[in-house]
Amino acid sequence: MSWSEDEYYEDFFGGGYSLYIDWYAGMYEVIDYENSYLYWEYEYINETKPNTYTELHNNLGSGWSLGFSSIEINNGKKYLHLSNGESYEINITSTAGDSNLKNYTLRDIRLENDSGSFTNRVKNSQYALYHKNGNVEYFADDGRLLGIKDRFGNTIKFEHTTINNHPVINKITDSVNRVVNISYQNTSTGKKVVITAPDSTTIQYILEPISGHSGEYKLVKKIDRLGRETVFNYSIKSGNFSFFSKSDRNKANYYANLTEIHYPTGAYTKYSYQSTTGNLGNQGSYVYYRIKTREDIENSVSFNKDTYTYNGNYTGYPSYDDPASLPSSFTYGTTVTDNENLQAIYTFNYKHLKTREETKDGSTLINTTDYEYDSNKLLVKAVRKDYGKTAGQYMLRVENFVYDTGNFGDLVGYWDTRAERNSNHIPMNDEHKTTYTYNSAYHYVTGKIYKKDANTTIKEEYVSYADNKKIEWYRVKENDVLKEQTWYNYDSY
Structure with missing residues (x-):
């Protein structure tokens, strides 16, 4: 938790020029307000609010x-x-x-x-x-x-x-x-x-x-x-930064790192941190803190302890200068290890989307899941492999997702793990597909179609009132034969 606002504004010597640094966009620019003279004598400085x-x-x-x-x-x-x-x-x-x-x-x-x-x-x-x-x-x-x-x-x-x-x-x-x-x-x-x-x-x-x-x-x-009281403890740490250097960081920012949460029951959760360095725009760098361990403690007994280790830095530092222009090949990762030595390993891509998840028991691989996304960063494919005792053998489970063409993020199609797929894990038919339809005004589900077995199609219908704001009827049909229906009425609230 940092309390210094990483946005900086300074006038250069000579007047008419200002430096504007945009923390959110990761950039800075020099603005000539007079637009008539060029001033060469100026000084860059880092300051915090x-x-x-x-x-x-x-x-x-x-x-x-x-x-x-x-x-x-x-x-x-x-x-x-x-x-x-x-x-x-x-x-x-x-x-x-x-x-x-x-x-x-x-x-x-x-x-x-x-x-x-x-x-x-x-x-x-x-x-x-x-x-x-x-x-x-x-x-x-x-x-x-x-x-x-x-x-x-x-x-x-x-x-x-x-x-x-x-x-x-x-x-x-x-x-x-x-x-x-x-x-x-x-x-x-x-x-x-x-x-x-x-x-x-x-x-x-x-x-x-x-x-x-x-x-x-x-x-x-x-x-x-x-x-009942819940108590919070912190460690106050500094981390230097500079918008103009990848190595010489001469201004301190301060962090209130949450270290303990004490609950009314007497139990508490404990956190520890490690410092690391990241890019601050394409010219600068900063030191910040990331979690190292978290654990629950009750009656002096530790449980649910997780230890975090990191592979690379999400900003690209030190291999790449600009966090806004990371190469498509860039990845970084986090490993979470519990007190039974069970490891969850997460890998992320240059868009900061989780692309892979692995589970290991010590050095033994238990399962992997690979994820693919569309241009809206929505999940379209999950490929899971559960490994057995024989080396190299696994059970494959794949799920596929498709969304509306209007870019509202509505899931319109889902193929479960039983669907027949080609070598690229793309469904070859709709036998194990669930199709969803939505209200065009408010995007709640109005229909759900799936197969109960090879010869039976189930249709669930959610029929709205005329105002489109709420459901009036819920109906279930089996091969277009009505099997169940429910009528809903509402109070004035």
Whole structure:
């Protein structure tokens, strides 16, 4: 967990020039604002900001967040931070249906400009994130989340308070006016965040200052509704970086590495880390930390211990300079070894997709699985080999997947392990295929067809109401003969 924002802005000597470094895109550029004179006398320096975007907009300490989406606006660029932790640079185009997210080719989410179609009574929406299931997230001009609405009209509204000139969520109201309040308090030992549920029960998060780092805090304790405590411990480590050198890193960034989680039961989970070096854009490099071991401990007994070893670095360092232009032959890997010496070995390609998984018992190979993907990074083939006691002999199990042509990521065809395949592991017929159809408006499953045996075809139908928003009938047919049906009715919520 790093609390220094790796984005840097410096004016060069002579005026009119500025250096802009984009952490997310892995690049920097020199901008001539006067566009009339060439200044040769300038100096490059590396600097850090004291707080990350996540810290400023959550106030839960280094590395922690409430898990809601937001839009970061920084030096003319915008970044969508999703609730699942993914982040994308925003690039709104004129292409209808485009995700408007840089390098994101699917259409299951789509960010658009919005002209105030939603309000939380304080601000109106300027951006809307559309999900294929009909959910919409609305954001204000400063990127704060205003509300979430589903296809049934259920709405969650978010309100904010301002801390250090940044909006943070302090009130959440649902469609039936149930309210969750979030308060941010200073205490004699640090800070406290209190979440009050509609039934007036509370969850408290206790923060303490990080010694030697003014203004920085770490989450040290969670107190649940029943008063039970979960305690978090950290190790504070530095790692030097430079945007302009692969070897001379002269500026420190700091990390709060989570080392222990102590549970109310008395058991705890322990983590250890190792430092390593990665590329920082195509000119720079940085030292960061990755997990080395994790284990659960109860009554002084260790169990579920995993040890992590690494083959290569995901940024390409030191063999390749530019993490954004890795060769197609590039791979890296991670091995996870448990306390029984069982190893799970994962291999990733230059797109950071898992291409191979191996399981070993000591030096004995148990199984391998190879994965292939389409241009949208969706899994299209999984080839598994389970090895027996005789060397070189294995049981082959293959699965194939195909998706909709509209790039929504809807699985429309699946061939199970029993399907007849050619030497390239491509199905030769549809005897063991399951076919799926979807509602065109909200992309839920409306049909499922598969064979029970060579002479029996099963059709499952999900028939929607006229508004397309919910299922009215579920029917099962065997060779087109109705065998089962269920009718669904819904309340107003």
